[in-house]
Amino acid sequence: MIKKIFKTKKEKGEGKNRVEWRKRFWLAAYIVPYEICMYKNKIKAQQYENRAQAKQTSYAYKSTSADENRRTNLYAMSAVGTSASFDVLGVPLLRVKLYLTSVYISLYTLHFAVKHQNKVSLLVRAILMLISGPKFSHQAYTCTW
CATH class of the missing domain: 1.10.287 (Helix Hairpins)
Structure with a gap:
């Protein structure tokens, strides 16, 4: 070619x-x-x-x-x-998708925490998840870090 x-x-x-x-x-x-x-x-x-x-x-x-x-x-x-x-700018698309998914889940958790302001621990969890990205525990089916 x-x-x-x-x-x-x-x-x-x-x-x-x-x-x-x-x-x-x-x-x-x-x-x-x-x-x-x-x-x-x-x-x-x-x-x-x-x-x-x-x-x-x-x-x-x-x-x-x-x-x-x-x-x-x-x-x-x-x-x-x-x-x-x-490839997206030299990064495999699968990794980009996983990162975007973790950001979406973190933002959704943050939105939920702001909506229910009496749950301060959930807000702290959402901020920590935004920083580190969520890891899923197989036992509780919840996002933990």
């Missing part, structure tokens, strides 16, 4: 050439960064896959459910790294 953009066409007339190069410049301005991003993500995906294969061989003698989960997570990460659309 990049090679096609920079191929020169021999045409007569200075104006035609100038227009052709202008078209090629704008194509390059949009396509080259995209292709670089795709190439970087292919390398990342390959690295995750290599790590997953290394983990598989090292855990081959002892396979438990925790090891299976680790392998599954590594393969999931390698799948996420394959597309350029999963």
Whole structure:
């Protein structure tokens, strides 16, 4: 794709050439960064896959459910790294989504605490959650920190 953009066409007339190069410049301005991003993500995906294969061989003698989960997570990460659309300014989209979800939950808890002002401890909890981000306890199904 990049090679096609920079191929020169021999045409007569200075104006035609100038227009052709202008078209090629704008194509390059949009396509080259995209292709670089795709190439970087292919390398990342390959690295995750290599790590997953290394983990598989090292855990081959002892396979438990925790090891299976680790392998599954590594393969999931390698799948996420394959597309350029999963990156937001160099940060994986999954991480951005998780961060935004935690901020939303924190703001909702803060709104609830302000609405019911007699519960001061809830307000303190909401402020702490805004700072640190929520972690969910599996037993109580509530946000704790």
